[in-house]
Amino acid sequence: MALQRKLHNVVEVLLEAGALLNKAIQDVVSKYHGSEWNQVEVEVKWGVPQFVRSELSGKVDDLRTVVTMTGSVKNAQMISVEEYVTQTWKDNGLRVLDALIKMMQTGYAELDMSAGKTATFKTDGRGLLRIALKTSQEHTVDIMEQIAWLGSVFTYEMTKSKDCGPFLATGYYSLSSTSQYFRLSIVDYPLEGYLDEPCWTSILRSATLAIGFPVRKRQEGVGLEIPFPLLLRFADISVSMEYDGGTLLVGASTILFPSRILEDGVQWHVTDATSAQDAVEVINRSPDWIRTDDIGQLAEHRAYLGYCSHAQVLLGTRELIMSQHTVELQSLLPKSKSQIELAHEGTMSAGFSIRGIFNTTIGGKWIVPPRLNVPLEDNRDLEDLLMNAHRRPVLVYDRKEDRGWLVPELSLVFHMALTYLHQTNVRQRCQASVREALPYLNAALDGGLEAYNLVKDHWNLSLYEKIEDGQMKTLGMVIRDFMKDLQKLRTAENIRRQSKGFQLTLPVFGSRPLRGWDFSELTLKTENIFQREMKWEHGGPLWTMLGDSEDMLVILGSSFGNLIRPNLAKTKVASGWETIPKGAELLTATNWCIKQLGQNQVLPTVSEMLASKQHSGDLFWYSPATFHTDCNQYCNQSCLVIHEIARSGALTCTQTRNPRELQEKGAVVFGCASTYHKSLERRKSETQKQRAGMNRRPFQVHDHYVQS
Incomplete structure (x- = not known):
């Protein structure tokens, strides 16, 4: 078993490929019953009652709102029991949850499914659960999966050390020795030997992650998807501070900051701040972290805890x-x-x-x-x-x-x-x-x-x-x-x-x-x-x-190709800008490089230049607020993509506008709109000449087509 052998990369690959417990349950149930579908009996020794007694003071109804973690180390989700059940098994899952809570209160519960189908749950109060399912195969598999998930997220041992975690838990079903019922076994292992652990593991050392179960789909985020208030809670955040043009969130021994804006949320990174010097080094290794004074706006988006690059x-x-x-x-x-x-x-x-x-x-x-x-x-x-x-x-x-x-x-x-x-x-x-x-x-x-x-x-x-x-x-x-x-x-x-x-x-x-x-x-x-x-x-x-x-070093050469290009899967560009146009004297710079030049006062924005009262002749850059006067029919307003560099005290080509705040996504294109327009005219003229040359080309008879 890959999990038992600590083959964490193999586990991640299998889960990403869809190797979930639901399919395994379908296979084992179908193999046992074949085409004759009658009743399935399950026996479970699980830790949920012990968890309720020890962690919830016996208040079993509170189980609905307990936070859980499901997924994989790189693709995990933290939400409450009730939220996860609703997300995964919909209304039927909520009815099963209600029945299980009633069973833990009274020792017995019966759930009436549709068309005379039933599910009964009995417990002896010591954690032994017996289930009889007279339901459709689909409902049977779903209920068995839900029981396995609850057993995994609430696997509970008082002897577990917080220093060994987080723990990875999952379940599997096997036939009893008499082949009369299925037995659910829950296994868990400490997260050891995982290369390059995401940062969320550092603040959730005693957590249990249920693996082999589905989580909400995401497009980019890495690590743990977590509600923002819970992120603040587990990172022990109570202070915010301005730093390097942005805002850091500070706890007693942690620093939290947004490292990347995603299509469907915000990537966050948490680091230990026991040593202030070490914490600053971590921030410096994340040069494109999102600098903003409006953390509340970021908090409205899905939050992923675990840093990665783009x-x-x-x-x-x-x-x-x-x-x-x-x-x-x-x-x-x-x-x-x-x-x-x-x-x-x-x-x-x-x-x-x-x-x-x-x-x-x-x-x-x-x-x-x-x-x-x-x-x-x-x-x-x-x-x-x-x-x-x-x-x-x-x-x-x-x-x-x-x-x-x-x-x-x-x-x-x-x-x-x-x-x-x-x-x-x-x-x-x-x-x-x-x-x-x-x-x-x-x-x-x-x-x-x-x-x-x-x-x-x-x-x-x-x-x-x-x-x-x-x-x-x-x-x-x-x-x-x-x-x-x-x-x-x-x-x-x-x-x-x-x-x-x-x-x-x-x-x-x-x-x-x-x-x-x-x-x-x-x-x-x-x-x-x-x-x-x-x-x-x-x-x-x-x-x-x-x-x-x-x-600054300058490297000269020819035919380099595209050193930077737009990510067309994530951004729309004007026609002709799928790669940076050639022959137009354009400079394409990564946002990080521009930030470095700005910090060194080599190339500030127009607003920074005005605020610092630079000397005449010093450089600044701006985004054009209006079209260039010689904008032509071939441009189609694409020249607005080009930011311009100017000297303080000199006339600018267009009205200036301060550029948008630089994020880590994207690059800046510098140049002159007039030069760009001339390159478009030149390209159009060359195309017309080529077409005219092809039309004037005389008909040629090759020797090997001529017969005597």
């Missing part, structure tokens, strides 16, 4: 890796005059060699002992490095498709690592089993958080044996190599900006180039890599100035 960023996915496998990703842009260079091997332009300096033996004469191989990355541990990379935005520009992306650095690093490992010469170093074991990201809204979790889980995945020292190269080493490369480039860039006194303003004449690093050169570990730059004849889009903000 999907949108495609970096690091098998889909994107494979789509880039046959295209040329080089930017083919000219070198910048910045004189910043990254070398992996060989001689630098400055005239010195770095060949072999990172090996164990340096120059054939110096051996570095392990105790000296301490990284100098601010003395931070691995989790700090990964978390910072998850939070940090990177600007990626596609020269061929003329569009940009603002994505979490860790997502990009993981994608670079996979691209590197997919090179033929690198793949040949790895065994076939290793190649098959390479992990890929799921398309995720917070791609940085998705990458963070996946990288941690596969950090020690062995890839191949290194030639220089015979040690195994791990996936974590590959990722760390790329992180170190980017950190070195970032340090150099920041020094350059500091020395030049860069400000995010456009020059009076000409255009500011977008300086960055070639994706292919970095990923394929070209020996010497120089900074490159992109220039536009008309000056370029204003969002390119983000490339000169502190700590």
Whole structure:
């Protein structure tokens, strides 16, 4: 039995596939009676009477409103006995419940079903229940299922330790030794060995979860569906506080916050707050939690307790890796005059060699002992490095498709690592089993958080044996190599900006180039890599100035494909926006990246800019309140999707409107409506030319169709 063996993942899969107790009861009853349907007798030794005596002071009527938990660890529901009975077995279930309560009060109850059918219930007061069912097969199965559910949710042992729970309980029917009646057995096990327990288990250690029974359908929520007042009760919430633009709910030793808005409710996360530092770290690992001062509005929706992430960023996915496998990703842009260079091997332009300096033996004469191989990355541990990379935005520009992306650095690093490992010469170093074991990201809204979790889980995945020292190269080493490369480039860039006194303003004449690093050169570990730059004849889009903000790295390339795309299953988009349009100088940014830029005062909203009284020339962003003056017939008002970046003190393209509060779902598209309109006209003109060319194409007779 999977539950007994603590194969919790197997249990979850079976329950999700519909392996419920109702079907098992149907099978056992049908097998016993065949086509001759008469009467079913059941004997049950259950803990409900003991529960009533110990927990309800003998008030059996109160059983109706006792809260219960049903489902599975990832898909559980907490409601009262009466609510669950109504939800599952409707009116007949309520009549059975009434009869059982009467039986526990008097020792006997008879329920008159339709057409002369009856169900009788008798108990000896010690917990032994005998049932005689002269009903239809459907009603018999339902009653037996309801009895099993009550026995499971109220399995009761005074010896159970709260430290061992929650407990998982279920029931099964078997024939007695004389084959005269069915016997219900209730079994329960502590929730032990469950990988990545949802957070609800931390506040319900003594609860019993009845598994094998249906729960209310949901679309997205993970964990325990729980009425909001009960959520506050079990999390021991009595204080609320403003934090980072939102509201935290605080108990004596817990913090509760909304982590995600769902289609059919709100995902909540509870964490231990015994250590304030640890609690803050948990919140920081949930950067897209819902910041609102109206918790009451969230309380009106279905509440799911148990944190999970959402999907949108495609970096690091098998889909994107494979789509880039046959295209040329080089930017083919000219070198910048910045004189910043990254070398992996060989001689630098400055005239010195770095060949072999990172090996164990340096120059054939110096051996570095392990105790000296301490990284100098601010003395931070691995989790700090990964978390910072998850939070940090990177600007990626596609020269061929003329569009940009603002994505979490860790997502990009993981994608670079996979691209590197997919090179033929690198793949040949790895065994076939290793190649098959390479992990890929799921398309995720917070791609940085998705990458963070996946990288941690596969950090020690062995890839191949290194030639220089015979040690195994791990996936974590590959990722760390790329992180170190980017950190070195970032340090150099920041020094350059500091020395030049860069400000995010456009020059009076000409255009500011977008300086960055070639994706292919970095990923394929070209020996010497120089900074490159992109220039536009008309000056370029204003969002390119983000490339000169502190700590911002720019990655240049071609034919990347869609790094971010709308989730069409959950949102409606204008025609032509199923993927982000090409050739319109648009920048698509995850909401988390935009929040980071706002918090760093690099790119505030228009209202934040006005409130802070920024200096003239500083950037801000806004949502257009009106159509652009050159909106054309091809646009169909879709230009309102495009948010615009402007400089304080300068004229804006349209009337400004403060953007809606950023949630974790979705992304923001920046650009200029006028440029977008021109791209639509250009695309229409090219389509017409192609059609005209096809119409003028002369008829051709091929040799193999000509006969002598």
